[in-house]
Amino acid sequence: MKPFMDKDFLLSTDTARTLFHEIAEKMPVLDYHCHINPQEIAEDRKFENITQVWLGGDHYKWRQMRSNGVEEYYITGNVPDREKFQKWAETLEKAIGNPLYHWSHLELQRFFGYYGVLNGDTAQEVWDLCNAKLQEDSMSVRNLIRQSAVTLICTTDDPADDLKWHKAITEDSSFEVQVLPAWRPDKAMNIEKPDYADYLDRLGKAAGIEIASFADLKAALRKRMDYFDSLGCRASDHALEYVMYVPETEETVEAVFAKRLAGERVTRQEELGFKTAFMTFVAAEYAQRGWAMQLHYGCKRDNNTSMYQLLGPDTGYDCINNYAPSSQMADFLNALNMASSLPKTIIYSLNPNDDEAIGSILGCFQNSDAIGKIQQGSAWWFNDNKTGMQKQMTSLANLGLLGNFIGMLTDSRSFLSYPRHEYFRRILCDLIGGWVENGEYPYDKKALTKMIKGISYNNAVNYFGFKLEEK
Numbered sequence: 001m002k003p004f005m006d007k008d009f010l011l012s013t014d015t016a017r018t019l020f021h022e023i024a025e026k027m028p029v030l031d032y033h034c035h036i037n038p039q040e041i042a043e044d045r046k047f048e049n050i051t052q053v054w055l056g057g058d059h060y061k062w063r064q065m066r067s068n069g070v071e072e073y074y075i076t077g078n079v080p081d082r083e084k085f086q087k088w089a090e091t092l093e094k095a096i097g098n099p100l101y102h103w104s105h106l107e108l109q110r111f112f113g114y115y116g117v118l119n120g121d122t123a124q125e126v127w128d129l130c131n132a133k134l135q136e137d138s139m140s141v142r143n144l145i146r147q148s149a150v151t152l153i154c155t156t157d158d159p160a161d162d163l164k165w166h167k168a169i170t171e172d173s174s175f176e177v178q179v180l181p182a183w184r185p186d187k188a189m190n191i192e193k194p195d196y197a198d199y200l201d202r203l204g205k206a207a208g209i210e211i212a213s214f215a216d217l218k219a220a221l222r223k224r225m226d227y228f229d230s231l232g233c234r235a236s237d238h239a240l241e242y243v244m245y246v247p248e249t250e251e252t253v254e255a256v257f258a259k260r261l262a263g264e265r266v267t268r269q270e271e272l273g274f275k276t277a278f279m280t281f282v283a284a285e286y287a288q289r290g291w292a293m294q295l296h297y298g299c300k301r302d303n304n305t306s307m308y309q310l311l312g313p314d315t316g317y318d319c320i321n322n323y324a325p326s327s328q329m330a331d332f333l334n335a336l337n338m339a340s341s342l343p344k345t346i347i348y349s350l351n352p353n354d355d356e357a358i359g360s361i362l363g364c365f366q367n368s369d370a371i372g373k374i375q376q377g378s379a380w381w382f383n384d385n386k387t388g389m390q391k392q393m394t395s396l397a398n399l400g401l402l403g404n405f406i407g408m409l410t411d412s413r414s415f416l417s418y419p420r421h422e423y424f425r426r427i428l429c430d431l432i433g434g435w436v437e438n439g440e441y442p443y444d445k446k447a448l449t450k451m452i453k454g455i456s457y458n459n460a461v462n463y464f465g466f467k468l469e470e471k
Helices: 014-022 038-042 050-054 059-067 081-092 099-112 123-134 141-147 164-170 196-207 214-230 250-261 268-289 305-311 326-338 352-362 386-399 419-437 445-464
Strands: 029-031 150-154 178-180 235-240 292-297 344-349 374-376
Touching: 014 419, 029 445, 038 141, 038 164, 050 081, 050 123, 059 081, 059 099, 081 099, 081 123, 099 123, 099 141, 099 419, 141 150, 164 178, 196 214, 196 250, 214 250, 214 268, 235 268, 250 268, 268 292, 268 326, 326 352, 344 352, 352 374, 352 386, 374 386, 386 419, 419 445
Parallel strands: 029 150, 150 178, 235 292, 292 344, 344 374
Antiparallel strands: none
């Protein structure tokens, strides 16, 4: 029997252990997509207790607590943090096979030096240990980032955001880690939302442009992209309900936009035509600026209406959408390619059944503009577990070039999430190590070193064009 989560955790062969301990483990972290708050970095926040940093806003954990029959009062209610932590500890001991079990214990090991097991019986011990540790200066937000060997972070930011916290971080020479904005224009695209006109007013004020037409919207977005670019933005990110390609004439799109500004509801067909025009426009702008375009889709959101009305979005009530838009995605990328406006693109689907379809699409649009210009993103959300990562990387290897993969991201709101990169690298090294030991790839140390370093860090540095040195 192997020890519980020891130094060789998830590494089942000698080659896997060599690849991880001699190469992957020593690589820094580049977190090119996350949802952490730049204000907390600028202010170098310190957390009062482990519940604040672990359970605050973490809908992954909230879902599991609900699955364990925990009353909502102890999850999102106004109860003492110690009681919330107890309920989480009692839930975690049942989470065998769930990545949360591994992530939680990796975080306890790496940040708090706790190599025991968290459960209902040990909750007080862990609570006391973690809270004492959190009072140390070494556990401030900036020092948590430093401890994790992070070199660069891309947050997720709205076009109307003034980015004042990014400016503050950039101007602070005492913090060496780059914290860059990433462009997330969902609110500018979602014409069907009831608060769309209010959002356009906010965006217009940020850009200094009164938005009375689609042409005005494009002008405002260009101006805000220039501002984001001046602060180092190298990537956009889109949460798409559907991947659509419903091309319409410019006149038709302007008419739909005018209809919406007049307070009328747009039809589903009009919505899709507008969103196609929007995505076509922004993609061309990204191509001109050298930005990467990240497309996240396949999620059906806010399914429990009563709880959505009570708690709002991003509280643990989303699921996989079985919609598989491979044809529409191919048509969209093809239209951009025909117009010479296809940017570097990263495709993520929440549905693991889409892996092979995405893998086949990638090869249609690769060229010499960039190595691995069209990427399949790392296993996302409900798939960032051992099985999901193995499946995604195996599919990518079967259909493309795994050696050009840009690797892992946290996609997290927590400053303790960086061990997810370690989790990913252990799975990566075990997968590749298994192929080597099975005679499917030679034990070429030079080639394997370059590959592991690339997927762990260097490929993302080069793909996004960050001002970082390869390792």
